[in-house]
Amino acid sequence: MGWSRQERIEIHDRLVAMLDDVRKEIMAKYKGVKSVDVGLKETEGKLRQQFAFIIHVEEKKDPNALKPEETIPKEIRGVPTDVQVYRIYTIQVDTSAYSPLWGGIQIGGQGTGGGLGTLGCFVTLTGDTKVHLLTNHHVIIGMNGAVGNLVGHPDAPSVCCCCACGDIGKITAGQVGVVTPPVGTPNIVDAAIAILHGQNAGDDEETRFTNKIINIGPVFGSAAPIPGDIVRKRGRTTHFTEGTIDIINHSPTVNYGTEDNPIHITYVNQIRVKPNAPYPRFSAPGDSGSAIVNNLNQVVGLHFSGSGDLSIANRITQVIDRLGIAVMSSGTAGTIPLSAVEADALPHAHPVTFLARMEQQLQRTEKGKELIQVIRDNRHEVLDLINDNREVKVAWNRYQGPSFVGHLIKNAREPEHQIPRDINGYSFHNLLIKMSDVLERNGSRQLARTVEDYALAAFNFAEAYTGLDSLNNLLEQHAFCPNCGTLNKNSAYAR
Amino acid sequence: MKMYRLEVLEEQLVATPLGRQIRDIFEEHVEEVMMLINHNRQVMVIWHRNLGPEFINHAVRSGMEKDFEVPREIKGIQLTTLLRRMAAVLQENGSPALARTIGNYSVLVLNWAQRCNSLHQVFDEIKKINAEFTPGTK
Incomplete structure (x- = not known):
């Protein structure tokens, strides 16, 4: 169909305005419906240039076995429907190791029990210039960590009586569905930040970084996502991959426990990404914390979960809002104050x-x-x-x-x-x-x-x-x- | 109202280096452009859809009558829009030589169309420049 980006935004906004009423109507009328989103329709395994109400059901049944009043219509209020099986997603943490301090590298948090993930990108607190790394809460804090703990690269810091080996920063804030939001607050981010060493008086060493993501290049701040955006990420497991955002108001349920002892948390307004050929998957365990960028190298999401070939990310706008941060930009004057490549030298x-x-x-x-x-x-x-x-x-x-x-x-x-x-x-x-x-x-x-x-x-x-x-x-x-x-x-x- | 024959204007035009240059370019490409307008469907559609015949009639009249001005816009179509779209479709459908000429001289023509209200004013602009136009010079 060849919509421009502006047209996709306009169509998406029109459908989102209808979504609350449509969701209530469908969930009241049909059994087994878990959630309803607005996104790109998928047919024969491919995303189409067509918006639809995506209806997530516990089980997809044979239409011939259903009565007419049990069958979800092919169209609601003139908008096509797309019935998909509801999934439970898992957090993605792994244990491999690799390169220096860029976005896309492996990191670990003190006290998280050895789980490792990915450094997404670099941020500053609103109104401040000190540099922090951004990743998932469950990567560097999790169930057992805390604000104030250390972050290490490539592994979690080994803390002994005289030093913390391999540490690069200290956690300053984090928020995730499991731990932090006050009762009644929707779960929308799984994010945490850690200030890089060397920026406070008394710090022994300075942590050097560059405002780039491996295989992707310089980062230029952040932007809002929209279905149809082609996006890329670099994670420590699947490295560089490319995908397409098909939904940005997805309500996934994520298991923060184990299969035997699950801890299910349902999020709202999440980004869902499907892989583009030739990548069979957009992400895998260990890629948690990866920054997802658009074609202008602006961060649009923070990856944190997945299931099969589907990947889930927080909208970066909500991460920014919840943590009070700004994503660093290599192209804006006055940024990158610490040990980074100057914009002119990029x-x-x-x-x-x-x-x-x-x-x-x-x-x-x-x-x-x-x-x-x-x-x-x-x-x-x-x-x-x-x-x-x-x-x-x-x-x-x-x-x-x-x-x-x-x-x-x-x-x-x-x-x-x-x-x-x-x-x-x-x-x-x-x-x-x-x-x-x-x-x-x-x-x-x-x-x-x-x-x-x-x-x-x-x-x-x-x-x-x-x-x-x-x-x-x-x-x-x-x-x-x-x-x-x-x-x-x-x-x-x-x- | 004084009437000017186009031949009088042409005599004045070729008295200047730039004028001769434009005449040479015109003679080199006029047949091809006319053929494309009359026989190439894509060119024909753009020409008529953007009111080419109306604008050309006004332009010719502005050469015949000194005080007549070519309207900048007819039925919502601007003269510069017509010229820009014709440049695009002619370079796409014409010969490499025509495409090269369009690339070299389109800016000149578009600026004249924007600044001038008649062929007389265009010729006055040409007379002021006592040199040939070399594309790419500042």
Whole structure:
């Protein structure tokens, strides 16, 4: 169907507005229904570009054996239904070991009984600059740990009378369904943070880190998830995997005990992820605590549970809210205060880094900030179209979009590098003309309006662009009006 | 109301380096563009859907009557939108040479369409530039 991201958000929000009434109606009318969500419909084992009410039942019965009044209809209020078997999920902790202090590495908590998981990403407390690691509560605290305990890498810290070997930080806060929420508070996060050593007076050693996730690259803050998002994670068990979010308001029941002595906790508003080919699973035991990122390397979820090929994660927005934190961003000025790679020194081969540096440049002027807002309002949709819409994807590749971006990135790193006028017979302007056309026709109304308003300005900038440093000069000297897009008297052809 | 014949304007145009350059480009591609507009379905649809014939009539009239101005918008379609969409469909369906020319000169043409209200004003712009246009110069 090729929905843009904005369209998916709009459709999802419309259905969520109906969900409470639909859930009450279905659970009152049909036996064996455990929960109802809004998500992507699955047929023949594949996720479709179609939203549905996902109805989780204890047991899927043969329709021929049911009476008409026992059969869940194929459609409710005009929305398709998808009946799925309800699962109990397990927490995922394992014992293997590997690499240095990045996101995606193995860690363990003091007093957790040897269970290990994954360091998700790095965060700061709201209003503070001290760096913490973020992972699951059950990875570093669990049933027997506590705030104030140490966190170790690659294993849980071995504490003897004289030192705590291998420790990298101290737990400062955590919240999980089993232990912390006050009565009546919905269970929505399984998360904990630990402050890295070296940031307080008296600390013996400084823990070095880099605001990156192995195999994924720099992290750029956080964002809200939406069904249909293609996401990635790096965990200490299954390493790098890719999946698709199909539900973001899932109500899973998670077993925090054992099969013989289960402790079932039901969560609400959780993300569910299904693996994309060629990955048979998105996660496995030991990946608990992994940060789940979208295509812009923004964290959207904190993985904590799974069953078979399904993975469950907290929405990062709720983790942020509950713990009072902010996910660190490599692209925002003023962050990364401690032992981290400075934003300017980040590997420049990654296109997301180029965008971050462009944003840094533009933030310095009012007009630049205006342009940033235009980009922010539309970039998710544009990237979704480039990735998911066939016509846009073909145009982008045929007109050498990736190659031109590669040259822009190299020019940002090496100003003496010339951006070629054309590649394989296509000029940068050919690319811009084609992309303005396909984006206008395949995007949302808002995107079409933006293209109409800013296309000529974009063409003019491309004509005069010499590098990242010229961006603000272009905006000041070659002032553009979004309605007319013309350059002023300093332009090349207004002599 | 003074009437100008297009031939008079053409004489003025080719008196300048940029004017001669534009005339040469026009002669190189006009047949191909006309063929595409008349015989290529994709090009034909874009041309008519974006009111190409209406705009071209106004443009020609603006060359014949000095005080006549081309409307910026007709029935919700802007002139620059027509030109941008035609550039996209012509570069997609035309020869590599046409695509190259569109890539090199589209910015120039779009800016004229935005800044000028008539062919006379475009020709005045051309006369001011005492040099050929080289794509990519600042």
